[in-house]
Amino acid sequence: MTSSSWYFEQNSDNGCSITVELARTREDSFSSFGTSAKPQRARVICRDSLGTTHTVYVAQAVAKRLVLQLKKGLVLNTAAEASLHIETLEKRMIAERIEQAINARDYARKELSDLLLKRGFTCDYVTCAVNHACDVGLINDNRYAALYIRTKLACGWGQTKIAFELKKRGIVLQEVEGWPDAFITGDELYERAYAAALKKAHGSGDIYAKVVRFLASRGYNAQLCYRVARAIKEDTEQN
Numbered sequence: 001m002t003s004s005s006w007y008f009e010q011n012s013d014n015g016c017s018i019t020v021e022l023a024r025t026r027e028d029s030f031s032s033f034g035t036s037a038k039p040q041r042a043r044v045i046c047r048d049s050l051g052t053t054h055t056v057y058v059a060q061a062v063a064k065r066l067v068l069q070l071k072k073g074l075v076l077n078t079a080a081e082a083s084l085h086i087e088t089l090e091k092r093m094i095a096e097r098i099e100q101a102i103n104a105r106d107y108a109r110k111e112l113s114d115l116l117l118k119r120g121f122t123c124d125y126v127t128c129a130v131n132h133a134c135d136v137g138l139i140n141d142n143r144y145a146a147l148y149i150r151t152k153l154a155c156g157w158g159q160t161k162i163a164f165e166l167k168k169r170g171i172v173l174q175e176v177e178g179w180p181d182a183f184i185t186g187d188e189l190y191e192r193a194y195a196a197a198l199k200k201a202h203g204s205g206d207i208y209a210k211v212v213r214f215l216a217s218r219g220y221n222a223q224l225c226y227r228v229a230r231a232i233k234e235d236t237e238q239n
Contacts, residue, residue, distance in 0.1 A: 008067045014077050015049025018070065020063050039120040046082035054079040059120035062090045087125075094121050094129045098138070108144045109134055110170025144169075145176040149183050156196035159189075161219020193220050193228045201232045208233045 007021045021043045042063030046054045058066075066089060076082040097116060101107055107115075109130055116126045133139045145166060152162050159180070163173035173179060184192075196218065197211045211229040216222070 008070070010070045012075055012077075014075075016077055016079070016082065017047045018066075018076065018082055019045040020067050020070075021045075022060055022063055039118050041120040044082075044086060046076070046079040048077070048079045048082075050078070052079040054083045056083055056086055058086060058090055058122070059093075061119065062086070062093055062121075065089060065093065090122060091125050091129065094125055097121075098129060098133055102133070102138055106144050106147060107139060108141050108166075108169040108171055109139055112139060141171050142177045145171050145173075146178070146183075149173075149176065149179070153184055153192065156192060156218055158193065158215065158218045158220030158224070160221060164219065189220075190224065190228065193218075193224055194231065197228050197232055201236050207236055 007019060009017065009019045011017045023040055023042065040060050041057050042060050044056050044058060044063060044066065046056075066086060069089075074085075076085055094116060097119070098112065101112060101115065112133075113126055113130050116130070117123060130139065148166065148169075149162055152165070159173070166173050166176075193215055197215050200210050200214045201207050208229045211232050212225045215225040215228060220228075
């Protein structure tokens with residue numbers, strides 16, 4: 001136990017004791033994986049009259065829920081029973097977090113997994129719960145990607161930037177069902193790029209270079225950047 005942790009201890013008449021240690025900071029987090037930086041986790045030590053000791057590492061939220069249950073009268077008779085209860089509690093809380101998340105907005109599989117892992121939930125339990133959510137249709141990467149692509153195209157993003165952001169969420173743009181024909185044609189992409197870049201075609205300086213830099217930052221491919229920049233430069237000079 002460290003001075004930077006908070007702890008709760010329950011000693012039952014049956015000889016079973018449960019100690020819950022919560023880290024106050026991420027640096028002081030307890031981890032079963034060593035001392036490298038990990039999501040903030042708590043340590044629960046269960047001892048029984050038989051001399052059995054089980055130590056488990058859980059998300060801070062799970063530990064806090066366990067403390068509330070113990071304070072309300074929960075009695076666990078053995079270390080094995082305590083470990084099973086904690087495992088069941090964590091799995092239930094992961095399911096709750098998934099429901100809360102997808103009720104707020106849609107998520108990609110990797111995005112939701114990463115969110116839960118950052119909160120300190122156990123990797124194996126997270127993987128199982130997220131896989132189940134995918135199996136029953138609560139999470140669908142194609143559905144998520146389709147909405148994401150349409151939203152970002154409407155904001156003037158190009159293919160490269162969209163692909164980069166989707167990759168961070170575990171989705172390959174070229175593998176999205178219907179891409180690109182179901183989302184945009186070559187002419188529509190050109191028109192979107194032209195309309196977005198036209199706002200940059202004013203003031204002093206090299207209009208061609210400004211447009212190319214702007215469109216490249218939005219993720220448009222080089223060929224389209226040059227094509228749009230030439231067209232805007234010609235139209236500006238004619239006017």
